[in-house]
Amino acid sequence: MPVREGIYGLLAEFNTPTELVMAAKASYNAGYRRMDCYTPYPIEEAAEAIGFDEPKEKGVAGVCLLGGILGGLAMFMLESWVSIWAYPLDIAGRGKFSWPAFVIPAYEWTILWAGLSAGFGMLALNRLPSPYHPLFNAPNFRNGATSDKFFLCLEADDPRFSITESRSLLESLHPVSVVEVEH
Amino acid sequence: MATKNISPQDPMIDPETGEQLVIAPGHTFRSVTEKLARIVLTTHTPLAWFFGLALAGSIAMMLMVAVTWLFLKGTGIWGITMPVAWGFAIINFVWWIGIGHAGTLISAILLLFKQKWRNSINRFAEAMTLFAVVCAAMFPVIHTGRPWLAIYWLFPYPNTMNYWPQFRSPLMWDVFAVSTYATISVVFWYIGMIPDLGTLRDRAKSKFGRFIYGQMALGWRGSTRHWMRYETASLLLAGLATPLVLSVHTVISFDFAVAIMPGWHTTIFPPYFVAGAIYSGFAMVLTLAIPIRKFYHLEDLITIRHLDNCGKVMLATGFIVAYGYMTDIAYAWYSADKWEFFMAWNRMFGLMGWSYWILIVSNIAIPLTTLWSRRLRQNVAFLFIVSLIVNTGMWFERFVIVVTSLTRDYLPSSWGTYRATRWDYMTFVGTLGLFTFLFFLFIRFLPMIPMSEIRQILPGAKIDEAELQHKGGD
Numbered sequence: 126m127p128v129r130e131g132i133y134g135l136l137a138e139f140n141t142p143t144e145l146v147m148a149a150k151a152s153y154n155a156g157y158r159r160m161d162c163y164t165p166y167p168i169e170e171a172a173e174a175i176g177f178d179e180p181k182e183k184g185v186a187g188v189c190l191l192g193g194i195l196g197g198l199a200m201f202m203l204e205s206w207v208s209i210w211a212y213p214l215d216i217a218g219r220g221k222f223s224w225p226a227f228v229i230p231a232y233e234w235t236i237l238w239a240g241l242s243a244g245f246g247m248l249a250l251n252r253l254p255s256p257y258h259p260l261f262n263a264p265n266f267r268n269g270a271t272s273d274k275f276f277l278c279l280e281a282d283d284p285r286f287s288i289t290e291s292r293s294l295l296e297s298l299h300p301v302s303v304v305e306v307e308h
Numbered sequence: 309m310a311t312k313n314i315s316p317q318d319p320m321i322d323p324e325t326g327e328q329l330v331i332a333p334g335h336t337f338r339s340v341t342e343k344l345a346r347i348v349l350t351t352h353t354p355l356a357w358f359f360g361l362a363l364a365g366s367i368a369m370m371l372m373v374a375v376t377w378l379f380l381k382g383t384g385i386w387g388i389t390m391p392v393a394w395g396f397a398i399i400n401f402v403w404w405i406g407i408g409h410a411g412t413l414i415s416a417i418l419l420l421f422k423q424k425w426r427n428s429i430n431r432f433a434e435a436m437t438l439f440a441v442v443c444a445a446m447f448p449v450i451h452t453g454r455p456w457l458a459i460y461w462l463f464p465y466p467n468t469m470n471y472w473p474q475f476r477s478p479l480m481w482d483v484f485a486v487s488t489y490a491t492i493s494v495v496f497w498y499i500g501m502i503p504d505l506g507t508l509r510d511r512a513k514s515k516f517g518r519f520i521y522g523q524m525a526l527g528w529r530g531s532t533r534h535w536m537r538y539e540t541a542s543l544l545l546a547g548l549a550t551p552l553v554l555s556v557h558t559v560i561s562f563d564f565a566v567a568i569m570p571g572w573h574t575t576i577f578p579p580y581f582v583a584g585a586i587y588s589g590f591a592m593v594l595t596l597a598i599p600i601r602k603f604y605h606l607e608d609l610i611t612i613r614h615l616d617n618c619g620k621v622m623l624a625t626g627f628i629v630a631y632g633y634m635t636d637i638a639y640a641w642y643s644a645d646k647w648e649f650f651m652a653w654n655r656m657f658g659l660m661g662w663s664y665w666i667l668i669v670s671n672i673a674i675p676l677t678t679l680w681s682r683r684l685r686q687n688v689a690f691l692f693i694v695s696l697i698v699n700t701g702m703w704f705e706r707f708v709i710v711v712t713s714l715t716r717d718y719l720p721s722s723w724g725t726y727r728a729t730r731w732d733y734m735t736f737v738g739t740l741g742l743f744t745f746l747f748f749l750f751i752r753f754l755p756m757i758p759m760s761e762i763r764q765i766l767p768g769a770k771i772d773e774a775e776l777q778h779k780g781g782d
Binding site: 142146150161165184203204208211212227239243244246247250253254257258261268272 | 336487492495499529531535536540548552559761763764
């Protein structure tokens with residue numbers, strides 16, 4: 126990946142979640158799309174304000190469903206194959222395909238792979254782990270975003286982005302500060 | 309300003325509802341973050357922590373000794389014999405797994421029911437689950453005597469002997485139930501911790517701390533898009549963990565219920581095992597929470613409301629367990645089967661009858677008569693004692709189920725008795741030490757109360773809708 130230079134975006138800091146949501150709404154209404162809020166706990170209103178609809182994305186849920194189906198099928202097929210072909214046990218002539226007994230490990234594996242898919246799928250969709258991110262360069266970000274401050278970042282690759290205009294928009298929304306974030 | 313007859317109101321009681329508050333008033337995002345992060349990031353570890361860790365560690369050493377000797381000599385050093393081939397190993401296995409279940413109940417089922425009060429206690433309840441599963445899973449493995457061979461007995465993998473396991477056996481079901489339970493518990497616990505690890509990364513002063521927590525936080529930065537996917541993943545994991553936790557103790561009860569032993573072969577076992585698991589698990593939550601909140605001064609975050617609610621859950625599940633005991637006796641009477649009838653009589657009045665009465669006194673007589681009282685439920689010392697009594701009682705429940713049935717089966721010629729040896733006791737007490745040791749490490753190095761979830765229930769987290777309507781949307 127080529128070394129990126131220049132600005133990642135403009136980062137505005139707010140003291141309360143209400144101020145953040147209002148600022149996010151105002152920026153969205155001003156036509157910005159490439160932006161994100163950074164908060165110390167999940168705020169659904171902020172997601173609405175920046176136009177992000179997770180249920181519509183269906184990412185995590187889809188991966189979870191797929192993982193569950195594949196996990197359950199895999200175990201059921203393994204059990205059937207082992208019990209019928211690979212290692213058949215003749216116990217007083219009882220049937221080899223005793224599927225009720227196979228349901229239990231298959232059930233457990235459905236949950237196992239659905240859960241692993243949900244967890245790791247969430248991380249993958251979020252592009253995590255990513256130990257480096259330009260936002261960590263902002264001087265006030267690390268002291269607040271994971272404890273008690275609320276941030277809105279307008280990203281430089283938004284077509285409407287311009288250092289001066291975006292800055293004056295953010296400054297009109299009563300932030301504590303607005304800083305430029307370097308790559 | 310003088311007003312008349314205003315009694316000094318208890319600040320912990322909500323004036324509107326008259327209920328105990330979930331979190332003491334006056335906390336802000338910063339105060340909660342600092343209070344909880346300081347426990348982990350402090351450079352002044354309390355001396356008592358070192359003392360506790362050393363004590364628990366030396367008890368865990370006993371486990372090391374007992375298991376080493378077991379691997380050298382074989383399972384003959386235990387008290388297991390014919391007819392009681394399942395002794396302490398299975399009793400401790402079932403007991404420990406049951407304790408783990410309350411952690412999943414708190415973190416998953418109460419999340420689905422939107423019980424916000426659980427937010428302060430879910431993290432360490434999940435840690436309790438993990439460590440309990442570690443202790444539990446050890447028993448069936450060492451019970452095989454030669455666990456390095458057990459890999460091909462238990463796991464289906466292509467091996468040079470062309471051998472495959474028998475999937476119709478409840479013991480194989482156990483393997484998948486317990487291994488899934490352990491894996492999903494780890495994933496749920498770790499994912500829940502990622503935002504808090506981010507907080508620790510950003511607040512750590514030492515370079516080493518920043519590096520370690522930074523690696524563990526995976527670069528979490530609190531992006532709203534991330535949070536929304538994270539919330540969906542948490543809900544899905546909770547939705548998966550709920551049927552999982554119910555299935556695990558059900559599968560474990562199949563170990564017994566699928567056999568034809570009198571006293572085991574009953575359909576009541578699955579629900580009765582699950583209820584007993586939650587009963588003992590909540591007791592263990594109290595056993596852990598009460599000393600921790602006192603020692604780390606967390607009374608503001610783990611409040612009387614939490615303890616009171618745990619007491620209520622214990623009361624409810626305790627009655628399900630009591631119903632199970634009565635059903636057992638009713639089955640014996642109604643079945644008109646003389647072996648079942650003899651089993652019930654033998655449990656109560658036979659050679660091992662004392663263990664049944666310990667179980668009745670400590671699981672039913674003491675807790676189910678006292679936990680009705682709000683005053684007793686809110687009495688911390690009393691709750692602590694009851695939690696210890698219930699855990700003892702639940703251990704004896706497993707003892708009664710395993711030993712009384714096996715020592716007196718159908719043929720008097722195969723009757724026997726059971727006496728645990730010092731190695732059995734050392735292994736059991738050793739796992740208590742291991743559990744405590746792991747718990748001490750956890751409360752020192754990881755955030756034991758989820759900061760990000762506490763923030764959500766603070767008054768400052770409310771979005772002011774009126775202001776939004778007024779100013780926003782222009």
